[in-house]
Amino acid sequence: MSPRARPHFCSLDAAMDVLSGKWKILILWELREQPRRFGELRRLVPGISEKVLVQQLRELEADGVVSRESHDGAQPRVEYSLTQAGLELTKALQPLTDWSLRYLVRV
Amino acid sequence: MSPRARPHFCSLDAAMDVLSGKWKILILWELREQPRRFGELRRLVPGISEKVLVQQLRELEADGVVSRESHDGAQPRVEYSLTQAGLELTKALQPLTDWSLRYLVRV
DNA sequence: CTGTATCCGATCTGATACTG
């Protein structure tokens, strides 16, 4: 769950908490241009288990960066997308990506 | 240690790895304006154990964002400071802090 | 003062099987 039990020492700490989780960055990345269905995300994030995918999506949703929309019919169909906050978050991460390219070299 | 065993999927992922650790953000914050001695950091980061402080400092050092300088005499004396990469990293985190203030409200 | 060495519990992640 998020906010996780841990207290925050500063606002940056709180933001990091939103991103803490092995796959969250990748999930946000896959949602950056369009909504994705659960099954799509499972394919786009190779190696993640269903349990963990659901869990990380729930946390991102609880933190207000992802929204979940369920269109149900004969076949269940659920779409996940970035909220405004989520979109702004991906933008706020750009300098960090640049820093990484400059100083970490390795990818 | 860092880079930790985990493979990275993108450069942002690599940057997040540098910051992953319960106290690293706080340690970087305390080093942002001046070098600090081990004992100072222990006091400035309340609640951290010596073991974990050393560990996180070693990882930050391995990732090239913190440098350690040992001036030894009768009393051991060690100073930690930000490298150029570390300083740039703190700057790259500013938009994330702003995002947090705008969208998370809580601190 | 600046660390090491242990041990332990909490948390996180993964594999697998199953359900509406």
Added chain:
DNA sequence: CAGTATCAGATCGGATACAG
């Protein structure tokens, strides 16, 4: 299709004692 349930393994962080 979109999840839940369960169990196990790995990793992380914390407490404490001790050392150079």
